[in-house]
Amino acid sequence: MKVATFKSKCHNSTCQLDIYVPVLSDFSYGEFIYGSIDGKLIKYYCGLGCKTWEFVDTVVSEICKDKNRREQGAVIQKIIGLIADRDDKDIYFTRNIYCPKCQTQIKSINFDMKTGLQEYPDLTFTDFERMNQLDKKNRIHELLRQ
Numbered sequence: 001m002k003v004a005t006f007k008s009k010c011h012n013s014t015c016q017l018d019i020y021v022p023v024l025s026d027f028s029y030g031e032f033i034y035g036s037i038d039g040k041l042i043k044y045y046c047g048l049g050c051k052t053w054e055f056v057d058t059v060v061s062e063i064c065k066d067k068n069r070r071e072q073g074a075v076i077q078k079i080i081g082l083i084a085d086r087d088d089k090d091i092y093f094t095r096n097i098y099c100p101k102c103q104t105q106i107k108s109i110n111f112d113m114k115t116g117l118q119e120y121p122d123l124t125f126t127d128f129e130r131m132n133q134l135d136k137k138n139r140i141h142e143l144l145r146q
């Protein structure tokens with residue numbers, strides 16, 4: 001997916017790396033940008049019509065009955081980042097973007113500095129989808145306990 005990028009600078013004073021950060025438009029309902037916690041990978045994800053999202057949604061809504069829909073949505077987004085495919089099992093995805101050099105979370109983006117469009121790969125769930133329903137459910141329960 002092609003996403004507009006904006007110029008940003010790592011605010012860690014000893015790093016100050018210039019980074020291009022992808023930002024989705026306000027109209028991109030159900031779409032998200034995910035970054036790996038080591039800052040090396042940025043991926044695109046659309047939850048609309050995604051069977052992994054639907055499954056996680058069903059399990060989370062059941063467990064988090066006392067939470068409202070917005071809070072449940074935040075939990076689902078978090079789980080999605082934790083179950084997405086990755087090469088290194090310690091490096092998971094979150095909705096935050098981290099500096100690829102020093103792993104500091106990037107907090108400010110200069111919206112006056114659009115740098116262009118960049119292609120980002122989709123978040124995938126091959127490993128998770130290989131599990132049976134019960135194992136998937138147990139995995140989500142386990143992640144929610146952490």
Ligand SMILES: [Zn+2]
Nearest residue numbers: 010015099102
């Ligand atoms: Zn940095």
